[in-house]
Amino acid sequence: MPVRLADKAVCIGPARSNMSYRNQQAVLGAALSFGADAIHPGYGFLAENAEFAAACEKEGIIFIGPSSKVIHQMGDKIEAKKIAKKAGVPTVPGSDGAITEFAEALKVAKDVGFPLLIKAAAGGGGRGMRVVRQMESLESDLSEIMSEAETAFGDSSVYIERYLTNIRHIEIQVMCDGETFLHMGERDCTTQRRNQKLIEEGPSPVLDDRLRQELAAAAVNLCREVKYTNAGTIEFVFDLDERKFYFIEMNTRIQVEHPVSEMITGLDLIKMQLEVASGIPLAIRQDDIRISGHAIECRINAEDPEQNFMPCPGTVKRFHMPGGLGIRMDTHIEAGYVIPPFYDSMVGKLICWGQTREEARARMIAALDELDLGAITTTAPFHKEILQNEQFVSGVFNTSFVATLLGK
Template identity: 50%
Template sequence: MPEIRKILVANRGEIALRIMRTAREMGIKTVAIYSEADRNALHVRYADEAVCVGPAPSSESYLKADAIIDVCRQLNVDAIHPGYGFLSENANFSRIVREAGLIFIGPSPESIEIMGSKLAAKAAVAHYNIPMVPGTPSAITNRDEAKAISARIGYPILIKASAGGGGKGMRVVEREADFDEQMDRAVSEALSAFGDGSVFIEKYVTSPRHVEIQVLGDQHGTIIHLFERECSVQRRHQKVVEEAPSAILTPEIREAMGQAAVDVARACGYYGAGTVEFIVDDQLNFYFLEMNTRLQVEHPVTELITGVDLVKQMIYIAEGKPLTIRQDDLRIKGHAVEVRVYAEDPANNFLPDVGTLETYVRPQGNGVRVDDGFEQGMAIPIYYDPMIAKLITYGDSRAEAIQKMIRAIDEYQISGVQTTLPFCRFVMEHDAFRSGQFDTGFVTKYFTPDKLLAATDPNEAELGAILAAWLLNNQKPATHTTGIEVTRQRSNWKTNRLG
């Protein structure tokens, strides 16, 4: 079996740091890549070596597969971890990595291709008894036929892009009169976002919950699940609050969903860490939605309730080692909640609000975890996702985890940009969330900007500004690299606190 001694992390920010930390614990060297916009980023300083791969736009840096492979060859890298986003679900990149004689810390390109198409995924799992939402079995080629199917399954229906996610190429159609207009919009969005205009139809499940199952599979045919995550609090079809376990699943439904997720993974010969997503209706019926063939943003909540380091397991699996964890070994212990701290303005339709972090002080204490990639004085680049951090809390019970989250949000000091923290606090205190009786329509049903409580103490704000100015004046300039020049910088990391 191959032994991984050096990993290039083909990503940036908090996920790059999170992967590098586990690698360091395992005695594995790390290589960071970065764009010109990220030359002073924390993941660049943390890595053993760092290489600039291009200008700020991701298409000219983080998505340049050939440049990444060249760095690996020059620095004797053994393996590439793609994190999430960027090239993580790019089957061609996985294939290029393999053909270059490197290890891709993730699934096979064949698995990525199957699960990258929602229609191909449905076809793959058809041999297993996995519940699926009624709809068209293939891409729509005949509109009249599609309308007839829609009438048969009943409105409202959902038109969905086959090639992607994140809410793009997705349209709810309430009545047949709106079908053509919404179809045109869905196809246009799908073409723009994914270069593939194929769409299909599903019955629109009213009051749906988004519940996903974490799976791990080795290269020897063993696949296990690590229970569920509840991800129903979303804006623009994208998650903002996640928790594990779900507040609504019974042990019987949990077991059934877990087995279904394992079967989905088995249907495509999956190995590595992956997530199988389900829709759960108001009667607790669940339906297969899709599989994400990568590490999820919200993976920390699963790690906290199971005690399993998912990145470490991904590395072991990539080395060809068999899983040493068995399904019967796993138990849910406690409860974990995660909120995504975005540089967005909840009072302005969650629009990005990038700028400089004039104040940035992380919460601390028992049961609090912060995965981030920023520090005070840094600017949030306009070129990438505006997520500043993931704030995760853990408690013996759901109520305790929620209360810890409220305390942690109150301790989190950020100025210079608007963030989603006030909204996340609103969620934590809302009766629907606390009772567990909510769905993906939470924002539409309950949230309006006027409900945010802007309770900022002017004295605290003034003290924060004074502290920020002092820190900026006394901060040492960071070293960086240009071109293919490499910086080896483990020794100066201790001067840069991550918390």
Template identity: 55%
Template sequence: MFKKILIANRGEIALRIIRACKDMGIETVAVYSEIDEDSAHVHMADRAICIGPATSKKSYLNIDNIISAALVTKCEAIHPGYGFLSENSKLVEACELNDIKFIGPSKEHMEKMGNKSEAKKTMIEAGVPVVPGSQGSTNKAEEAFEVAKKIGFPVIIKAASGGGGRGMRIVYCENEFIEKFNMAKSESATAFNDDAMYVEKFIEEPRHIEFQILADHYGNVIHLGERDCTLQRRNQKVLEEAPCAIIGEDLRNKMGEMALRAAKSVHYTNAGTIEFLLDKHNDFYFIEMNTRIQVEHPVTEMVTGIDLIKEQIKIAYGERLNITQDQIKINGHAIECRINAEDPSKDFRPSPGEIEGYFPPGGYGVRMDSHIYSGYKIPPTYDSMIGKLIVWGKDRNEAIDRMKRALDELAITGINTNIEFEKALVSNEKFLKNQLDTSFIDKEMFNNKVTETEANKC
């Protein structure tokens, strides 16, 4: 097994990886920016190295500095976590050139499945159902408009190299298409240094369902069931569940088989996520593959008992999966609420600053993944997520009750957070009845009838 691993990330995911490594007897090296000097991951790792100033581009996105830190500390592998360089094939290539193992897929897999339009073409060839739309990417608004007219409005414009909702626009009317395409294209160029876009039919009232897969270097591929990531705001996930309570065993098997087919079609290795849209008729469509660990991976761990970070490390080292598909059992129900430093009353404006007090919840079936502590100063430089509250229950109702209790216990003072918003969400009558789609938060929490209004304008 690896003796020393560098974690090319920060915050709660850096801590999560450090803890898994400690459980496995692996030394860890943390990297940090100047503004993150007092971050918990810096103190919990066996060693820490500053890799640049506060801006991500000069620190957590600086491949040369990260590779140098790994070489100086004689690390055998790098774990990228999520975000930052986790889906950047140039980091994988740099690792290969310096004889460092990248804990994730190969450069070829990342490029093929990380680019949404390429991934879609691959899935069509593999016989996996996809949403009607572009056969390839384009950066020309007129070409994309012709595709949109053929498949029919509403359509969704997406960045080919995108993620996290950036470079994405829903268009209901033909006369808005060119303007929104150019806006999304500009956003994509800024966020991903890539202005290639593609267009798909917008599936109305869908659920966002993703399947967690693990694949080793010997052709063994399994899935660990699904996560329901339907509750989103501006295409950013807010709350996730496992399993999806409306999916029966037959549909789970069918979707799981398609997820396995997707991974096997490219001989994928390590952890990955196959994402689908599920419509109200139980038809499902592949939308993308994430070639990294997901923010919401803990809900899968809670219902399967499998440590996904440890599995990633073991696969990267060259070990075979020691779990078969028939051994995967879904036990109970798990829910994750993302805890953000933001002010919901001011359009969720980020709320950096010093945490005066922090009291995490506890008790049976409760897990809090966070890097914050009393006196910690949240920098204004990075994503506003400061923790993830995860609960387990024997069924969805018990998990909801436990989440309500845990949110009541959770106390963070000195900054604004979305805790009260999450409380309102898990108490919403339609949430309790599991009557959800991806526009739920807009419609039910803000009474924002965007879909109906924009459709009527056409």
């Protein structure tokens, strides 16, 4: 549908992403042949690829996002952690730099204690991580995750942090033009399965005003430190036991869950991205931004929760999209669309706003009931199960909530 609605469209290669959407020369070639002056990288593929951003800069094409230098800095989790510390942002206790051998890992383990989390420096999206719970497995786990990081990301660098268990995952949406640095409040992404976000909401139900202000200030300070431009997200873990937050990473792009921030602020983040990339200074200041009500987003995937979330590609023979006050669905789906097996299984994002969290939750349940993709199996019933769970309703849960619900 997006291709059909576009003014112009060009084929950049076969369906497999390494031959098309990840093929830098194919994308750049298409942009140059059509005389495009800018490229919006979307959520994934080349969105946080510093090499691609640099190639755009070299060709005189605007990359709608931060500079290649900043993408490189913040994409390296070790370097990002150093920058965060310099900006006065709290970081999880762990190694100060890259771990290259067992002796270094052993020292960190003795200083920090178990459990530990080994993370690939170039990882992201919940990949390239492993929990180590005892000294006996440290050496083998370190070797395996370094090998996996080299294979998956082309970089074997890892770092080690204390593994915090009773945590929430909270992130701050930012928009900057290099001179003005704004935040749009927080999104709580604690409802996850295998480190992959399922449901996002904002504001977070566990923060008080003081913590909310401190979290936002930390995010803005980090942006100032690197003179950040365009949209981004600063991700934190929030330790429920100690009521402390720690920086974990920065996403140097717009995110799948950005509509949550749009719904509670009334701001069009994609429009702001385009304006900043065009050299137009931000027209608003922090005092102009007001957080109103509550928003919840469910990622609707073509997966079968009863079959260990197995992907379910196929033809959408019937499609009905929910509607009504406070309900929004972002999707490329339409009746007759064939869900391909080559990409992420997400087929849409369902977002509901309400004056209160409870109103947003109730609207989401009604919207999930209304959503119809014919015979295609989706995660919508599972989202409904989560939303009706007593723990979710209370707002008091941590990142292990879904795993516990699934009995895993």
